[in-house]
Amino acid sequence: MKTNLFDQKWKDLGPIELNKDIFGLEANDGLVHRALVYQLANARQVVAHTKTRGERRGSTRKLYRQKGTGRARMGSNRSPIRKKGWVAFGPRNTVNFTQSMNKKERRKALFVVLSSKLKEKNLIILDAIKLKEYKTKNMETILNAVAPAKKDERNTLLLALPEKNEMIQKSASNLPNVKTILASYLNIKDLLKYNRVILLKDSLEYLDGLAK
Secondary structure (H helix, E strand, C coil), X not given: CEEEEECCCCCEEEEEECCHHHHCCCCCHHHHHHHHHHHHHHHCCCCCCCCCCCCCCXXXXXXXXXXXXXXXXXXXXXCCCCCCCCCCCCCCCCCCCCCCCCHHHHHHHHHHHHHHHHHCCCXXXXXXXXXXXXXXXXXXXXXXXXXXCCCCCCCCEEEEECCCCHHHHHHHCCCCCEEEEEHHHCCHHHHHHCCEEEEECCHHHHHHHHHC
């Protein structure tokens, strides 16, 4: 399958061949959903933690006698209904939220989203991006040329680079709704979060390697 290759001034450089095993897949919402849940669950940091009755500091002595006071019965000061008492059914940092998913399934989910981006004309293939200086304005001019905002749509861009490029990454870092990422770090969450994806030509080589 083929699509058009452009330069940074949006000049058509002719057709480019794409791997059908990456960009020619049918939609599979169930697989993509599982891959997203897998990524979010495994990135989850279990921070919230409350103490149980045994971990709370304080005496276990019964506060007053059971009967004869006219008050409700009461045990120790660690009771969950008293100030500084233990928390009943509170969150614990021992909970394990990690999930497992086959590597082939994860890769296929990634390719399914890339295929959807291509079908929806939200995937742009650029030959290269060349900047002469660290300047956000120059980067903004390039992105506005290759991916202008659509009417009544919030324009968010994910720029996938084949390798680290400090000039491109720093020039784009101050642009709202634009994120640069290495092709080797492409993931379901970012692909779904950003409306349009810009792939540099050299990034395709890495993706081809994943499909083998």
